[in-house]
Amino acid sequence: MKDLLIKRFSYLKEYWIQRTKKQKIIYISSALILLLLIIFLTVLSTRTTMVPLYTNLSPSETGAIKEELDTRGIKSEITENGSTIRVPDGSAETLMVELAAEGIPKSGNIDYSFFSENAGFGMTDNEFNVLKLDATQNELANLIKSIDGIDDANVMITMPEKSVFVKENNEEASASIILHTKPGHDFNEKQIKSLYHLVSKSVPNLPTDNIVIRNQFLEYFDLNDGSYADSGIDQQMKIKERLERDIQRQVQQMLGTLMGHDKVLTSVTADIDFTQENREENLVTPVDEENMRGIAISAQRITETFSGDEAQAGGIPQGGDPADSGASQYLEGSGNSGDYERSEETLNYEVNKVRKEIVESPYKIRDLGIQVMVEPPEPEEPASFPEERREDIRQLLSTIVRTSIDKESGTDISDAAIDEKVVVSVQPFNGNMDRTESSSQTGLPWWGYILGAIVLAGIAVLIILWTRARARKAEELEEIALIAEEAPAAPVQPTLEELAAKKAAENREQLEELAKENPEQFANLLRTWLAEEEEEI
Numbered sequence: 001m002k003d004l005l006i007k008r009f010s011y012l013k014e015y016w017i018q019r020t021k022k023q024k025i026i027y028i029s030s031a032l033i034l035l036l037l038i039i040f041l042t043v044l045s046t047r048t049t050m051v052p053l054y055t056n057l058s059p060s061e062t063g064a065i066k067e068e069l070d071t072r073g074i075k076s077e078i079t080e081n082g083s084t085i086r087v088p089d090g091s092a093e094t095l096m097v098e099l100a101a102e103g104i105p106k107s108g109n110i111d112y113s114f115f116s117e118n119a120g121f122g123m124t125d126n127e128f129n130v131l132k133l134d135a136t137q138n139e140l141a142n143l144i145k146s147i148d149g150i151d152d153a154n155v156m157i158t159m160p161e162k163s164v165f166v167k168e169n170n171e172e173a174s175a176s177i178i179l180h181t182k183p184g185h186d187f188n189e190k191q192i193k194s195l196y197h198l199v200s201k202s203v204p205n206l207p208t209d210n211i212v213i214r215n216q217f218l219e220y221f222d223l224n225d226g227s228y229a230d231s232g233i234d235q236q237m238k239i240k241e242r243l244e245r246d247i248q249r250q251v252q253q254m255l256g257t258l259m260g261h262d263k264v265l266t267s268v269t270a271d272i273d274f275t276q277e278n279r280e281e282n283l284v285t286p287v288d289e290e291n292m293r294g295i296a297i298s299a300q301r302i303t304e305t306f307s308g309d310e311a312q313a314g315g316i317p318q319g320g321d322p323a324d325s326g327a328s329q330y331l332e333g334s335g336n337s338g339d340y341e342r343s344e345e346t347l348n349y350e351v352n353k354v355r356k357e358i359v360e361s362p363y364k365i366r367d368l369g370i371q372v373m374v375e376p377p378e379p380e381e382p383a384s385f386p387e388e389r390r391e392d393i394r395q396l397l398s399t400i401v402r403t404s405i406d407k408e409s410g411t412d413i414s415d416a417a418i419d420e421k422v423v424v425s426v427q428p429f430n431g432n433m434d435r436t437e438s439s440s441q442t443g444l445p446w447w448g449y450i451l452g453a454i455v456l457a458g459i460a461v462l463i464i465l466w467t468r469a470r471a472r473k474a475e476e477l478e479e480i481a482l483i484a485e486e487a488p489a490a491p492v493q494p495t496l497e498e499l500a501a502k503k504a505a506e507n508r509e510q511l512e513e514l515a516k517e518n519p520e521q522f523a524n525l526l527r528t529w530l531a532e533e534e535e536e537i
Contacts, residue, residue: 026465033458040451050077050086053095056152057083068104069095133157140202144177147195149185154178157203173203174210181215183261186249189224196223236274239363244268247400251370255393263375265429271367273409281356294349306340364406370397371423379428390424397422 019027053076054065062082069076069087074095077086087095137155144153160171177199181187187195196208213221248268255264287294372393376385398418405411515522 030458030462030465033455033462036451037455037459040455048075049089051089051092053085053087053092055080055084057085065099065104068099068102129159133159136203140199143198143202144179144195147191149182149187150179151182152180155199157206159203160205171205172210173206175199175203175206175212177211177213179213179215179221181217187221192221193223195221236272236363239274240270240272243272243365244270247368247370247404251372251397251400254396255372255374259374262429265373267371269369269371270365273364273366273406274362275364276362277358279358281354281358283352283354283356285352285354287350287352294351296347297350298348300344300346302342302344304340304342364409365404366406366409366411367421368401368404369421369423370401371425372397373425373427373429375429376426382426382428385426390426393424394419394422397424 141153156176252266378384
């Protein structure tokens with residue numbers, strides 16, 4: 001076995017020495033790539049994919065679940081600041097059913113079932129009132145969480161203290177509610193009104209004026225009580241809020257798609273002119289505005305000419321009898337001759353008669369401002385956000401502002417003025433923005449994909465080199481075969497037995513010649529051989 005190993009090692013050493021430098025580099029690189037591939041596949045096969053078992057947990061709930069999983073020997077990890085616990089993918093559904101059967105997770109909140117489970121004597125009024133208030137808050141929070149668009153709710157109710165004295169006006173309760181709403185969900189006025197009435201009717205003596213509701217983004221949900229409906233202010237405020245909200249959503253959706261919804265905050269302010277004008281215009285305009293003429297609908301032309309002696313003026317004196325031949329007559333002036341010409345033309349034209357009843361739009365946007373805050377890819381390094389992208393955002397917002405402002409309002413919409421209406425600020429967000437990881441994100445990290453690509457590239461290179469080496473080797477074998485066919489046949493080498501027989505024949509011939517030529521020397525040689533044989537025996 002040892003000789004075989006030495007022989008194999010010598011063969012490999014000789015084979016390695018005969019390789020070129022390029023071939024040695026290829027072989028070493030291929031071996032390293034194959035080793036990395038084996039390591040990558042080993043890590044990938046042994047890697048455990050973790051999926052969320054429960055999300056939006058309180059610290060106490062997370063601790064209880066973690067303790068139970070550790071007791072069972074199940075691997076788990078806590079993420080998202082302790083609000084999410086993850087377990088291996090294959091056991092998530094089974095664990096959820098088993099833990100639910102054991103009543104885990106337990107919220108630790110008191111509900112109305114507490115009184116039926118712990119009913120008994122010895123509880124004071126103060127203790128009962130505290131438990132009742134806590135149960136009311138929890139039950140009300142559960143009711144609110146059942147509304148679409150609300151993930152969680154925290155309710156704080158303040159009840160007035162009862163007095164032993166009779167008062168005409170009883171004190172009122174108050175409530176403060178913080179909602180955890182889904183990003184991008186819009187609550188209409190009907191939903192907000194129903195939410196206020198739900199809280200008001202759940203707590204005795206709680207008017208809607210004593211209720212404050214806001215979400216995790218510090219956005220307040222105010223109840224519209226219609227106090228300004230008669231004066232029209234309410235309608236104007238609704239129009240202004242709706243217009244600002246629509247533009248804000250448009251910008252938020254556009255930039256959120258580009259950089260991520262948790263990386264952008266948008267604010268919009270609008271100046272709206274609610275002046276409404278009704279007027280009537282009666283206009284007369286020519287049909288042919290270039291020549292200021294209308295359409296001719298009728299024409300009259302009169303032409304008179306006269307040539308000859310003018311008639312003499314005369315007549316019967318006033319009061320005379322025409323029958324009286326002796327009555328005197330008179331002529332005035334003397335006879336003249338001449339020419340007379342008269343021309344008259346009358347044209348009737350039709351013009352455009354326009355009657356307009358104009359009602360101006362109920363509102364016009366006189367001015368508009370958009371403020372955008374963007375978080376850089378690396379929050380601690382604002383310079384990681386490229387200036388070219390910032391300028392692109394400014395151009396987009398400038399276009400929105402320029403097209404939204406009414407052109408007849410007289411507002412300056414030059415480039416310099418538009419730049420003052422758009423603000424793009426790049427800085428890290430340190431508020432209460434939700435930064436939850438996607439529960440479905442179970443893929444490999446970026447370096448895994450890079451390593452996989454390198455391994456695949458190495459395999460492809462090995463396959464190409466192996467194919468070329470086989471082709472080259474096949475060509476060499478063909479050349480050797482051709483050379484062997486063309487070369488003359490080599491002489492046949494004699495075997496060891498043939499060589500020994502030939503040598504023995506030669507020795508016998510030499511001994512025969514020695515016996516013939518010198519018998520005495522031959523006899524001495526025989527005695528020497530016999531003596532050596534005896535000594536060996």
